[in-house]
Amino acid sequence: MATSSGMVLKITALTSVGLGGWFAGQLFEKWKHVRQNRDSQTSLLSEISIKNMPGLPIFGTVSAATPMLPPENNVGPVTPSLSATASRVSQxxxxxxxxxxxxxxxxxFVLSYDRRNRVAHWVFEHLSKDNVKYNEGVDRSKCEFLPDESIHPYFRxxxxxxxxxxYDRGHLxxxxxxxxxxxHVEQTFYLSNIAPQVGVGFNRNAWNRLERYVRKMTDVYTDVYVCTGPLYLPKKEADGKKYVRYEVIGTNHVAVPTHFYKIIVGETKDSKLEMEAFVMPNVPIDDSTPLTNFQVPPESIERAAGLLFFDKISRNKLAKVNGKRVGWV
Structure with missing residues (x-):
């Protein structure tokens, strides 16, 4: 009996030790796993500069333009193509x-893309006599409309x-x-720079007249800055209420803008700045209608688009707006 009792006690002791070791091992593994996760998160966070901004998720992303500095302001080696691109964007x-x-x-040119409507918010250009003059080496007939594969397939x-x-595939x-x-010409045919436009009477006529007018401004100004984009404007309907209604086309539901705008700033040789602003409805327009009929106050476009244009220019320092003298200049 004594021998049997001794054996039971030994087995019980060994079992207790084994179970205790197993539990200890499990606890150690859990602790190690938590420690590794914490260390990896600490390491990750240490590599990211996060500001304390309420309302912003820690790992959220914001799609924005990265400021591109001229070569002399860059630190480290810069490839010629990158340097040239940065300089051109800055210009x-x-x-x-x-x-x-x-x-x-x-x-x-530079654009901001509206992923919901599949049309750009705005497109910016800088024109001078050099980039609008006839070039026999450039052949528009070789250009093809292409999807912009830099945009996610869901949104292009x-x-x-x-x-x-x-509708025409109208250039912005x-x-x-x-x-x-x-x-440069070929890149204007990417569909991110294109919007649905009425063909006869608008894209091929009135809108084309406005584009030619803007190019002619390089005869007057040394530099011409152009911002172009779509608008989706409200219209009063039979019930007396205003609605924003616009058509969408294709399986990707590309929005058809109700109107298009252009805001232009011309810079003279003596650095004076003059601004013109136009809004055209996306409908057939009679060829006899003068372009001045479509001039509007720039701020009316800003309110409608929800954007501030040429915000580095104080409006009271413009010499003219839509041909009329303003400010103190």
């Missing part, structure tokens, strides 16, 4: 960005959206504004 956006939502820079438009829609940055290089 185009000399007077400020209207917004920073999904900014996309091309070689000769496709040529199929325009097929049998009844005009192809005729970028004749310096074949590549």
């Amino acid at each position: 185009i956006m000399k007077f400020g960005f209207p917004g920073l939502d999904h900014v996309r820079s091309f070689d000769d 438009s496709d040529n199929a959206d325009y097929k049998r829609s009844g 940055a005009a192809a005729g504004n970028h004749k310096a290089h074949q590549k």
